[in-house]
Structures are given as C-alpha cells and as structure tokens.
Amino acid sequence: MSISPRLLRGLFAAAVAGGVVLLLGTMIAPERVWGGYLMGFSYFVGLALAGPLFLSIHYLTRAKWSQPLRLVPEAMTAALPAAFVLGLVLLMGTHALYEWSHAAVVAEDALLQHKAPYLNLAGFALRLVAYFAIWIWLGRKLAARSRATEPPQQRRRRDIGFSALFMATFAITFSLASVDWIKSLDPHWFSTMFALRTLSGVGSAGLAVCVIVLVVLRRKGTLRAVVTRDVMDDLGKILLALSLFWAYIWYCEYMIIWYSNIPEETGYYLLRNQGGWGTLVRVNLIVNFAIPFLSLMLRAWRRNGVVLMRIAGVVLVGRALDLYVMVDPPILGGELRLGLWELGPLLGALALFAWILLRALARTPLAAPDPQSGSSSAS
Amino acid sequence: MSRVRHVGVFEREASLLGAIAESRERGLEIIDAYSPYPIHGIDELIGIRRSRLTLVCFFGGVVGLCLGLGFQYWTSAMDWPINVGGKPFDSLPAFVPVGFELTVLIGGLSTAFALAVRSRLWPGKRSRAIEGVTDDRFALVIARADASLASAELGALLERHGALRVWREVEE
Numbered sequence: 301m302s303i304s305p306r307l308l309r310g311l312f313a314a315a316v317a318g319g320v321v322l323l324l325g326t327m328i329a330p331e332r333v334w335g336g337y338l339m340g341f342s343y344f345v346g347l348a349l350a351g352p353l354f355l356s357i358h359y360l361t362r363a364k365w366s367q368p369l370r371l372v373p374e375a376m377t378a379a380l381p382a383a384f385v386l387g388l389v390l391l392m393g394t395h396a397l398y399e400w401s402h403a404a405v406v407a408e409d410a411l412l413q414h415k416a417p418y419l420n421l422a423g424f425a426l427r428l429v430a431y432f433a434i435w436i437w438l439g440r441k442l443a444a445r446s447r448a449t450e451p452p453q454q455r456r457r458r459d460i461g462f463s464a465l466f467m468a469t470f471a472i473t474f475s476l477a478s479v480d481w482i483k484s485l486d487p488h489w490f491s492t493m494f495a496l497r498t499l500s501g502v503g504s505a506g507l508a509v510c511v512i513v514l515v516v517l518r519r520k521g522t523l524r525a526v527v528t529r530d531v532m533d534d535l536g537k538i539l540l541a542l543s544l545f546w547a548y549i550w551y552c553e554y555m556i557i558w559y560s561n562i563p564e565e566t567g568y569y570l571l572r573n574q575g576g577w578g579t580l581v582r583v584n585l586i587v588n589f590a591i592p593f594l595s596l597m598l599r600a601w602r603r604n605g606v607v608l609m610r611i612a613g614v615v616l617v618g619r620a621l622d623l624y625v626m627v628d629p630p631i632l633g634g635e636l637r638l639g640l641w642e643l644g645p646l647l648g649a650l651a652l653f654a655w656i657l658l659r660a661l662a663r664t665p666l667a668a669p670d671p672q673s674g675s676s677s678a679s
Numbered sequence: 680m681s682r683v684r685h686v687g688v689f690e691r692e693a694s695l696l697g698a699i700a701e702s703r704e705r706g707l708e709i710i711d712a713y714s715p716y717p718i719h720g721i722d723e724l725i726g727i728r729r730s731r732l733t734l735v736c737f738f739g740g741v742v743g744l745c746l747g748l749g750f751q752y753w754t755s756a757m758d759w760p761i762n763v764g765g766k767p768f769d770s771l772p773a774f775v776p777v778g779f780e781l782t783v784l785i786g787g788l789s790t791a792f793a794l795a796v797r798s799r800l801w802p803g804k805r806s807r808a809i810e811g812v813t814d815d816r817f818a819l820v821i822a823r824a825d826a827s828l829a830s831a832e833l834g835a836l837l838e839r840h841g842a843l844r845v846w847r848e849v850e851e
Contacts, residue, residue, distance in 0.1 A: 551775060558772050561764060597737070599729075 301522060303662045311655040318648010325641050326393075332641035334393035335631040339623045339642070340649025341390050342482060343505070345383045346498070346619075347653055350506020351376030352439040353470065356463035359445065365534065368526040370446050372510045375660035377443040379653055384432040386649065390481070391425055397631065400487045411488055419484055427480060431473045438466040474499060482623075485630045489568045493553035498626075500549050504542040504588070505619035508612035511535050513661070515605040515612075529603045536602030539615065540593060547589035571629045576636030584625055588618035620646060682850045683830055684710060687837030688809065688818045692718060695817040698840035699724050702821050707833065710820040713812035735793040736786050743785030747778035816843075 318340070325333025354373040358366045394401045399412070400419040406412045412419070441462045448455055475495035483494045514535070518527035557565045572581055591614050601607045628642065689695045695712060699721075702709055709725045748771075755761065756768040766773065795801065809818045821833060834845045 551772075555772055555775070559764075 301517075301662055301664060303658050308655060308658060311651045311658070314651035315648050315655055318645050318651065321640060321644030321648065322389075325644070326396075329641050330393075330396045331631055332637070332639075333645060334396040335628050336642040337393060337645040337649075338390065338397060338481065338485075339620070339627050340646040341383075341386050342498075342623055342627070343619060343646065344379065344386060344649045344653050345477075346502035347506055347509055348376060348379035348383045348439075349435065349470070349474065350502055350509070351379075352435070352442045352466055353502070354506065354510070355442040355445070356466045356470075359442075359459040359463040360467065365531065368523075369510070369514060369531070371661070371664050372513045373506075374443040374446065375513075375657050375664060376506065376509065377439040378660035379656045380432070380436045380439045382652065382656055384436065387428050387432060391428070394421060394424065398484055398487070400484060415487060419487060424480055427476060431477050434469050434473055438462060438469070442466060474502075482626055485627060486568050486571075488564065490564050491553055491557070491568070493549060493556075497546075497549050497553055500542065500546040501588075501619050501622050504539065504546055504592075504615050507535070507539055507542060508615040508619075509657070511539065511612040512609050512616075513657070515609045518605060532605060532608055533599065533602045536596050536608055536611075539612065540596035543589055543592035543596070543615070547585070547593070550585070550589075571634070572625060574634055577625065577629050577634075580621070580625055580636065584618065584621050587614060587621055592618075682822055684820055684822050684848045684850060685830075685833040685837060686809065686818060686820050686846055686848060687834075687840070687842035688811065688816050688844045689840070689842055690816065691841070692817060694841040695819055696721075696724070698819050698837055698842070701836060701840065702819070705836070706824055707836075708822045708824045710822055712820070713809055713816075713818040715813055715815060715817075732790055732794060732797075736790040739789030740782045740786030742789075743781040743783070744778050746785065747781030748774050751777055 322333055322337055325336070351373040354366075355370065355377070357363075358370060358373075398419075399405055400415065401421055401424075406416055417423075445455075445459050445462065448458070450458065478495045478498040482498060483489070483491070511532075514523065514527045515532065517523040518532075554569065557569055571577065592611055595601055595607075595611050601611070624638070624642070628637075687698060689698070692714070695714065696718075699709065699712060703724075703726075712721060712725050714721070751774040752769060755770075755773075760768040762768075763773075810816070812818050819837065821837075823830065823833065830847075834847070837845045
C-alpha cells in the first residue's frame with residue numbers, strides 16, 4: 301500500500317511541533333502544558349490499545365466478517381511501544397499534574413495519606429512499566445496471529461488463548477491505568493464507574509479510526525471488494541451501539557452521584573458543572589451521544605462512506621472533548637482555558653499516532669492470501 | 680380476477696435458490712419463499728421492499744419518550760410537587776430512567792402491534808402453513824405476471840429444480 305510521503309512528512313513535523321510546544325510549555329506554563337500532554341497521551345494510548353482489544357474480540361467471537369478488516373487494528377497495535385515512550389515522558393510531569401505527588405500536601409491530608417500506599421511516585425512508575433510490558437507483549441502476539449502458519453487446530457487454540465489472556469489482563473491493567481493517569485487528578489474523589497467510562501471512550505474512538513481508514517482505503521480502491529456497503533452498515537451500527545454505551549455509562553456515573561449527593565463524590569461534578577465547564581459537559585453529551593446516535597440511525601447514512609467518515613470524525617472530536625473535561629478542570633480550576641498549551645501536545649500526539657499508523661499500514665501487504673480463509677479476498 | 684399460485688416444496692436451499700433465479704429470469708412474480716432458517720440475502724433475491732417497520736419503531740419510541748418525560752414533569756413539577764432530598768422539582772436526571780423505559784416499551788409494543796396488523800395476524804386466526812417449512816423443507820410460491828407463459832410451465836419449472844411436491848392454488 302502506498303502512502304503519500306508528503307502526508308507522512310507533514311504528520312511527523314506536526315508531532316515534532318507538539319514536542320517543541322511541550323518543551324517550551326514546561327518552562328512557561330508547566331501545569332497547563334502537562335494537562336494538554338496528559339490528554340494527548342491518554343488519547344494516544346487509548347487508540348493504540350483499541351488495536352489488540354478489537355483483535356481479541358475478533359478471535360474470541362470467531363467472527364468471519366471482520367477477518368479482512370484486521371489489518372487496521374493490527375496497524376494500530378504498532379503504536380504501543382511509542383505509547384510507552386510517551387508514558388516515560390509523562391513521569392517527568394507528575395509534579396505539575398498530581399496533587400498526591402507532593403509530600404508536603406500529603407502530610408497535611410488524611411485521605412491522601414490513607415491512599416498513599418497506592419498513590420505514590422514509585423508505584424506509579426512501576427505500574428506504568430508493568431502495564432506497557434503486558435500490553436506490548438500481548439499486542440505483538442495478537443497482531444502476528446493473522447500471519448501465523450501453524451496447523452489449524454493449534455492456530456485456533458493460540459488465537460483464543462492470547463485473546464482471552466489479553467482480555468483478562470486488559471480489564472485489570474486498563475482499569476488501574478485509568479485510575480493512575482486520569483482519575484488521580486481528583487485524588488479525593490470516589491467512583492467505581494470511572495474505568496468503564498474511559499473504556500467506552502477508547503472503544504468508540506478506536507472504532508472511529510478503523511472506520512475512517514477503511515473508508516479511505518475503499519475509496520482509493522485498495523479495499524473495494526472487502527469494505528462493501530454492508531460492511532460499512534455494520535461498522536456504523538457498532539459505532540451507534542458504542543455511542544449508546546458511552547452515554548449509558550456516563551449517565552450511570554452521574555446519576556448516582558447526583559442522586560446520593562454525598563460530598564466525597566459530588567466535588568468532581570461540582571467543579572465540572574460550573575461556568576464554561578458546565579456548558580462543555582452538555583456539548584460533550586451532544587457530540588458523543590446525540591449526534592452519532594441520531595445520525596447513525598439512518599441506514600442510508602451508514603451506507604454512505606463520506607457521511608460515515610464524517611460521523612466518525614465527530615466521534616474523534618468528541619473523544620478529545622471528553623478527555624478535556626476529564627483532565628483539565630482540576631488543573632485549570634474553575635476557569636475554562638483552551639489554547640496552544642492544551643492543543644499543542646494533544647494534536648502533536650494525534651499526529652504521531654497517525655504517522656505510526658500510516659507507516660504500519662504502508663508495510664502491510666494487501667494482496668497476500670490469508671491462510672485462514674483459504675483465498676485472497678482483498679485485491 | 681382469480682390468480683393461480685404455484686407452490687413447490689424443496690429439500691435443499693440450493694434448489695430453492697435455483698428456482699428463484701430462473702423465476703426472476705423469466706419475469707415471473709415471486710409471491711413468497713419459505714425456509715426453516717434465514718438465508719442471507721434472500722430478501723433481495725425475491726425482491727422484497729425494505730420494511731417500514733423501523734419508522735413505526737422510531738415514532739413509537741419518540742412518543743414513549745415524550746410521554747415518559749412529560750408525565751413525570753407534570754406529576755413532579757406541576758400537579759403535586761414534592762421536595763425529594765432538596766432536589767429541584769424539575770430534575771431531568773431523575774426523569775431519564777422512566778423516559779428511557781417508556782421509549783423502549785412503546786417503541787417495542789407499537790412495532791409488534793404494527794407487524795401483527797400488517798401481516799394480518801390476530802388471536803384465533805387459522806394458519807395455513809406449508810408443511811415442513813418450519814422443519815427441514817423449503818418452499819417457493821410463484822405466479823404468472825402476465826399470460827405469456829402457460830400455467831403448466833410454472834409447475835414444470837419448479838419440478839425441474841427438484842421440487843418434491845408441486846401444487847396449484849386458486850386465489851379468490
């Protein structure tokens with residue numbers, strides 16, 4: 301598959317620019333720029349993890365229809381090692397981001413002392429390395445399954461074995477990681493729903509990337525025979541289901557906190573219901589739920605590549621917005637600010653992801669016969 | 680005018696599909712096809728239009744949502760306001776679960792009802808199912824679109840594709 305070198309150069313330049321903004325920001329506005337970096341990092345890791353997640357679901361459900369589509373999640377998995385590097389960079393920003401990382405603050409705060417056995421810098425760093433060790437190892441195994449040449453029975457067993465192992469470990473590691481990186485920005489807050497809320501965002505944003513790549517490949521003619529209107533219809537339906545899932549989880553968390561109204565939980569939403577943030581929370585519900593839900597109900601729109609791609613684009617913007625509302629209120633306080641320091645690192649991280657994804661896709665031989673299906677369906 | 684329907688019962692999916700293909704080729708009217716399991720893409724083969732049931736479902740759901748939210752607003756904010764835990768009388772978050780349930784309930788019920796009415800199903804209706812199509816047989820019902828083809832040829836067509844039994848029915 302050929303990808304325009306100009307596009308690749310542009311993406312790489314944008315990623316470097318994001319890095320420069322981060323470097324400048326650490327000297328001028330460290331808190332704001334690290335907030336932006338955390339958004340970019342979370343977005344990046346989520347997209348990279350959607351790769352092995354979709355592959356596992358594919359193998360565990362023994363799906364046939366998604367077999368020729370695996371190349372996209374496989375390419376997304378290739379971004380995991382870079383995500384690890386970004387995670388190591390994040391370790392340098394912990395003091396700017398996390399209240400619990402300051403010994404003086406913890407010493408005067410009974411609750412933070414109570415949480416200190418988990419929320420401490422050494423644990424944070426060790427866990428980060430452990431998460432990525434597991435994810436990268438299983439991600440590589442899963443991405444290589446489509447090229448495996450074992451006898452069918454053994455192949456089947458290992459497909460399922462690695463997928464099940466990933467699912468089980470992912471559930472735990474991802475939950476803990478979302479607590480470490482995002483939730484601990486509000487260290488006094490309690491919620492058992494939080495990991496699921498970040499997971500729903502990972503699912504819909506990951507699928508939106510798959511949709512955009514697949515529709516572009518269809519329009520370029522590379523995957524014309526594979527990404528039929530029926531396949532786009534199905535992808536659209538899953539995107540609709542995921543937007544419902546996101547709204548459902550969002551509401552479940554909000555509803556319980558709003559109804560029971562106890563101080564250790566309401567602080568999170570008090571901050572986010574005021575001023576500009578309050579408006580943004582409502583816009584977030586419209587972008588992540590109302591728009592994809594209502595527009596994907598129309599069969600004709602799901603079957604139209606251009607429209608489907610635009611809706612996927614809305615979902616991707618929605619993911620950034622969702623992360624902004626999750627990450628930045630405790631950093632910026634009551635004041636809503638969005639500028640170079642937030643957008644620079646976020647867009648830089650996304651450009652880096654796109655660069656890695658496209659390079660991985662460029663290496664994918666599209667015409668290679670798939671040993672599992674017995675014939676080459678891609679042309 | 681009375682119309683003659685030709686029914687053929689087949690043993691295999693492939694025979695059914697073959698008969699459908701030839702019937703279409705010859706411009707016959709395909710009234711219906713029966714199968715014990717769903718055959719992928721058969722709706723297009725026998726030329727069924729897209730179902731409009733989804734519209735019924737959508738508007739049923741909208742009615743349910745408006746009813747659910749509206750009734751709760753009326754009871755809790757207008758007719759009999761009660762202070763619950765200091766929350767405002769008009770509290771949308773509290774109305775969402777019932778609104779959602781009524782969306783699903785009225786959407787689902789109106790769809791089921793519309794399907795029953797449209798397919799002329801009602802309690803006590805005598806069914807005239809073709810024997811075996813819920814078990815291991817496939818059936819095709821065809822008719823002449825015009826008089827260009829002799830009636831006997833329709834039966835012959837069905838038999839040529841391996842029909843086990845072929846018979847004619849006269850529509851009133």
